[in-house]
Amino acid sequence: MLFNLIVLAIGLLRGAESAGWQLVWSDEFNGSGGPNDGEWSYEVGGGGWGNNELEYYTSHNTGNARQEGGHLVINARVQEEGGRHFTSARLTSKKSWTYGKFEARAKLPKGKNLWPAIWMMPKDSKYGGWAASGEIDIMEARGERPTITQGTIHYGGSWPNNIYSGSGERNFNKDFTADYHTFAVEWDQNMIRWYVDGQEYHRENINRNMWSGKGANPYNHNGAPFDQGFFWILNIAVGGNFFPQNVYGPPVTPDEARRWEKPSMEIDYLRVYQWK
Template structure:
């Protein structure tokens, strides 16, 4: 092959790569533009201030254990819940903290938007970095604001993201529905990263919820769609036809994730960069 011929082939190859790059960019721009045309931002928190915005969030304080035999208490102390460096920080400690006469080995943080942000349908997008370690259980989820169909799980629960700290590449998305416990039902799926982990950098978790269908995304990639659920109290699409609010927390231990062990490091942080809620135009 002559030098001139090689140069011409390399030039043609370069031109082809450039044309392909512009084509992919144009497809991406059309896609994002279509999304912008479809969804309108109606509620957001970028956590850029110096403290939690209590017009949008409530800090929960309890030693209930969530019905899952969790080991933490949730407090409103700044060491457990704060806004810092552009993030919401939910931080778990092994500090034998106590509230209302109850002392637990672990403390952590939990916030919710109930009566401050409640929605029926929409796109819910959260960018977060998750904590590593056996027994770490961060979650982004939604609960019914009014419990029209009864107590859990007859009025529903939408788990946007749940994570086991000892499984750093995998997150889960789940629906809970049916009747009141123990006549409840659930269905869901999981997403596994091909490279890296959810504990090394921030990732985006989202659902798109419309009448009769809920879709789950990680970093913009659709990984499950659910449309087959039921209610013991009303006709389909109940219970997912009422207002829900957001909940974000970092739990420690319990039946779902197992308890911490000697390898678990404290304090552990669940960092949330932003929460954005969109509704159809």
Template sequence: MKKLSKLATRLTERLPIILRTALGTLIMGQALAPAQDTTPQAELVWSDEFDGDSLDYSKWGVAVNAFGGGNHELQIYTDRPENVRVENGNLVLEARHDHAAIAGTEREYSSGRIHTKHRGDWTYGRVEVRAKLPVGQGIWPAIWMLPTDDAYGGWAASGEIDIMEYRGQTPNEVLGTLHFGGSWPENTHSSASYKLPAGTFAEEFHVFTLDWQAEKMVWSVDGHAYRTETKWHSSQAEYPAPFDQRFHLLLNLAVGGGFVGSPDATTAFPQQLLVDYVRVYQ
């Protein structure tokens, strides 16, 4: 069923060409040639469609971390199927209020975080992730990239690219952010947000895209570009550093932290970040 859905999506994307051809046949008795597309075509170099029944460990590593992910987050990251699994054609990262423990350390919440480090590392390209987001006060999903080699030093001197992050208490808005400059606390960042014209990101799947070139990055949601960035800097090297090195992808679902605050009585658990596919083009 999922493969049929993806085929339907591709056919829908080609619908304008099909309609032009049919119109030409009706009016002129012959098909009109579609307009030439002069945009350079990128090649799919890495992808995961999550069509199987388990995570592909040749593509993903799973975080096991009893102390969250920093930023005063409240979750413990585990590799349990309760927190990380593939089912019904989707990656599921699930946040739970279950007092899970690792190596004798218990935390109130548990969740999942995966990465492509040393399995998928790229310099420049287009990253597309189709996902459905969770909802609720204190819920913090993210699709982001970190440097594989830390060529310019510790965070954030070597950079961080946030393709999508989101506060569960404002479910109609996502953000795209860059972190750069020097090592903490000499770092800085730039950010912009995109709001849905109607509905929320928790109601259906959306495609989050980063187009990353040597001196330009463009963030899009469902094909709508909402941010273009051409200015950043590094304390260690000339522009376009630090974003001239290889980066890897991370997907995670955090609970709490300075960005979103703690869950409250209105926050329902479990919450899920569902990912339909990840595709990287160069």
């Protein structure tokens, strides 16, 4: 009997040792030049991207995205391109994952109407057009408010029948533009949790019918649309609907943008873990 108990205890200990978050992918940005073409694609163009944004996203060899000193640097610039006065970069990962811990260590930009985002979109529009198939915003911030970030999910139906929920603006009383901080979500079949520097600050239950109640219901089971593969998106937008004029004043002008204090987002690493 004692022998059996010892064997059982050893088995439980070994199981505990093997359980936990296992790193399945990372980009440490230790190269030079642009981001690794095997891992990343550029989304290119203007047109406001559905948010009346002011930038034009460029592709390779333009100075808007580069690896430097072990970091990925994304720059917003005052530059004429595609009928726009500003350029930036918007990168998407070629790999996608369903569930896990998604972690980004980054230093954010500072300046009027700068909109850095580290977020995720579904590989396939399994449940319909945006936002019926979901969106996970790990971190969004406004360049005028360097101590504030937020996390959000979008879902419910295709626009205009979509809805969103999340943390809203949270003031962490630390300047995210002055040093690196870690932004993360943990996502499983039941919940999405948001973290800053390892501290949970918000969670959303996804083990429910996520339909908005408007239009046709695109979901036939709990957990949809957050039960499919999502990929990374990294970008800095300029202006747009994220900056209502009654709060932030008129959109940034090129002259104002030339005085941006810090028009870059530096990303030290991205890491994806899954539970073993």
